Amino acid sequence: MALLEVENLKLHFFTRQGAARAVDGVSFNIEQNETFGLIGESGCGKTTTALAIIRLIKPPGRIVDGSIRFDHKDIVSVTDEEMRLLRGKEIAIVRQEAQNALNPVMTIGRQITEAILQHEDVSKQTALARARNQLDLVGINGSRVKAYPHEFSGGMKQRAMVAIATACNPRFLILDEPTTGLDVIVQRQLLELITNLKKELNLTAILISHDLSVVAETCDKVAVMYAGKIVEEGDTVSMYQKPLHPYSQALIGAFPSLKGEKKKLKSIPGAPPRLLSPPKGCRFEPRCDFAMEVCKSEDPVIREKDNHVVACHLID
Numbered sequence: 001m002a003l004l005e006v007e008n009l010k011l012h013f014f015t016r017q018g019a020a021r022a023v024d025g026v027s028f029n030i031e032q033n034e035t036f037g038l039i040g041e042s043g044c045g046k047t048t049t050a051l052a053i054i055r056l057i058k059p060p061g062r063i064v065d066g067s068i069r070f071d072h073k074d075i076v077s078v079t080d081e082e083m084r085l086l087r088g089k090e091i092a093i094v095r096q097e098a099q100n101a102l103n104p105v106m107t108i109g110r111q112i113t114e115a116i117l118q119h120e121d122v123s124k125q126t127a128l129a130r131a132r133n134q135l136d137l138v139g140i141n142g143s144r145v146k147a148y149p150h151e152f153s154g155g156m157k158q159r160a161m162v163a164i165a166t167a168c169n170p171r172f173l174i175l176d177e178p179t180t181g182l183d184v185i186v187q188r189q190l191l192e193l194i195t196n197l198k199k200e201l202n203l204t205a206i207l208i209s210h211d212l213s214v215v216a217e218t219c220d221k222v223a224v225m226y227a228g229k230i231v232e233e234g235d236t237v238s239m240y241q242k243p244l245h246p247y248s249q250a251l252i253g254a255f256p257s258l259k260g261e262k263k264k265l266k267s268i269p270g271a272p273p274r275l276l277s278p279p280k281g282c283r284f285e286p287r288c289d290f291a292m293e294v295c296k297s298e299d300p301v302i303r304e305k306d307n308h309v310v311a312c313h314l315i316d
Contacts, residue, residue, distance in 0.1 A: 002029040009066035020275040024228040037219030089119040092165035096177035102149040109145025134163040155186035227283040234308035
């Protein structure tokens with residue numbers, strides 16, 4: 001059963017030059033206890049999609065169409081107060097770059113207890129005790145509840161962000177590039193922590209990343225996003241072994257493999273289109289090695305093939 005259903009989501013940023021279509025007709029479902037990966041180049045709309053799910057988009061950004069159903073409830077249409085009660089209690093987010101996300105003048109313990117006290121009717125002493133347990137849960141000694149963010153390393157800050165996000169036992173967790181800026185050893189530790197918490201707390205999650213190895217290791221399904229649209233979606237194994245969309249193939253082909261055949265990595269020429277004035281047809285057409293005439297004039301519709309959902313004229 002799908003816990004989160006996103007259908008035809010469109011989110012535009014209204015500027016003096018016009019509307020930038022940052023998210024343009026995105027649809028996907030995330031099943032209960034599933035980890036869903038969202039990958040693509042920087043600026044393709046991954047984080048914007050995540051912020052739309054948790055309703056943290058600020059003007060001039062606005063959802064102009066589509067629905068986001070969490071547990072069969074459309075959260076696009078709920079009031080700000082209803083969303084405030086939902087955010088943190090049912091849906092939580094771990095932002096990238098914890099250095100900027102944590103409040104530098106508040107202790108880590110206070111930042112955890114704030115989340116608990118906002119959603120639950122407990123005493124400050126109980127909330128503080130739970131904050132210590134939260135730190136222990138993410139691998140930080142609970143005695144450090146009185147420490148400030150600057151006293152933590154980068155990896156510990158990211159763990160503290162996970163502790164804050166999971167303080168009220170949410171059902172759905174958004175992980176927005178949680179390993180950014182961390183060395184590979186700390187990345188590994190953080191991914192193991194997330195995997196263990198997912199099992200222990202019965203979490204459903206969406207993981208946003210441009211690191212294909214991180215997504216391959218942690219996700220059940222993967223969607224590839226390009227210029228505001230999802231171009232392909234499928235289970236993780238088949239997506240990496242047999243991608244169907246030229247952009248998916250190019251992304252995976254540009255990533256080095258330790259076990260595969262040694263070959264020169266191939267970059268993707270050009271740059272993503274301006275979302276103020278995207279191409280009329282397929283948005284990847286100007287950079288695609290397999291582009292046809294129809295790609296210049298017609299936006300491909302989504303089709304199913306080999307258990308993938310893919311938007312490409314080549315599928316015909």
